[in-house]
Amino acid sequence: MYSIKQVVEMLDIPSVTLRAWENRYKAVTPERTESGYRLYSQDNIEDLRWLKNQTEQQGISISHAVRLLKARKEKELKESVSSISGSPQDAFEKMKRQIYNTLYEFQGERANALIDFGFSLYGYDSMFHQVLIPVLIEVGTAWEEGTATVAQEHYMTHMISNRIYQFFHVFPVYSQLPKVLAFCPAGEQHQVGLLLFSLFLRKNGVEVVYLGANTPEEGILSMLEQQHSIRVICLSVTDKGLIPYCEGLIQRLKEAFPGMECIAGGKGYEASPDSAGPDFVMNEPSEHWQVWFDNVFTGLKSRA
Missing domain, CATH: 1.10.1660.10 (Multidrug-efflux Transporter Regulator; Chain: A; Domain 2)
Incomplete structure (x- = not known):
């Protein structure tokens, strides 16, 4: 740059x-x-x-x-995309590779044009799940392995996260559904799963207050003291070592705010399926989220 x-x-x-x-x-x-x-x-x-x-x-x-x-x-751009052929999975893989390479080389305008074209071809669900989230996962892995610089990892994460944020305000909010506070606890830097799950909640009409990665405890307490309409906490953890801290955090939040529901997910909780802190541990694959949502949030709505 x-x-x-x-x-x-x-x-x-x-x-x-x-x-x-x-x-x-x-x-x-x-x-x-x-x-x-x-x-x-x-x-x-x-x-x-x-x-x-x-x-x-x-x-x-x-x-x-x-x-x-x-x-x-x-x-x-059209010539580049028109060269994509084969099975749908092949098309997604080639689109992912093109977007990854352009972002890796800091070609933001071209990457955004490719993403826009992908949305028009495949819709936002497929683009997020099959292309953009895999790009984020790949650059995170590349950074950990030393094949991508910190600047490249930050740039690519920022660009794709912004595309996800843009959809937060597209869907209507249904006031009868509980308001959700979404965050990754202090020490957790990976927010890809949380972003995707928050977008899923917004698609279903849930108002989400999104705090993102590495959120300090005092910031959470301050937010809940100001936003009395928040009735659900959603947190995501990839590091299993953070689970004990999360258990204590959830307990403290429930004591401070009686009746607060807690949803937890991420690879950390997948490795600790018997965790007793959250009310719901969300470990279902994304294609099963809608069934889970209909069951769980219908119950929360009925108690509003």
């Missing part, structure tokens, strides 16, 4: 021109740091170099050049 200063020096394009191309013509969309500074990918660099060539060497206006660039990239 490159700063705007580096891009200016590399391409000999004034920073004011770069900003105009981005803001007025949407030529490229760089990433942003937490402080708001632009970060350009190699893909952005190549696009800007091509645009400069079109405007300076070919005499084309920047607005026309941007239209040509977008048309060219759309054509390349």
Whole structure:
């Protein structure tokens, strides 16, 4: 990733021109740091170099050049996806590989275009379960094995997590269903399963307050003190070693908030199926979640 200063020096394009191309013509969309500074990918660099060539060497206006660039990239994307053939599983695997490779190389715009096209082809359920979640799992494994850098792991996780977050506000909320607080406890960094399960709850009309990974206990207590409408806690743990802490946390939360229901899941609980803390241990495969939801949340709704 490159700063705007580096891009200016590399391409000999004034920073004011770069900003105009981005803001007025949407030529490229760089990433942003937490402080708001632009970060350009190699893909952005190549696009800007091509645009400069079109405007300076070919005499084309920047607005026309941007239209040509977008048309060219759309054509390349369609040709790339049209090459996917074979069984549905083969198609998912090839789509996953293409998205993984583009994200691995920090080509965010191309990856988002592939994801959008995948949603249009397969729908969001299949894309999440068959493509995007496997990408997240693969990059996590690559990071643990040292074949992906911390920057690549963070970038890919951030990009795909944002696509999942976007769907949280698509589905209507049914007020008669209990409100859920979803989090991973302190020390748990992996939130993929929690994200997916929270999205499933939202699809079924449940309002989910999502806190994400590595949530400190005091933050949970503070949230519950402010949000009296929350009646269900959902936590996810991949590390079996965190189960004893989770058992104590659940007990403390139930003592502080009588009547609170608790759902737990994740690989940690799969390895500890006899855990006595949660009211429900969610270890069913995702295709069985709907049956589980209909049974459990119908009961919670009747006690509202």
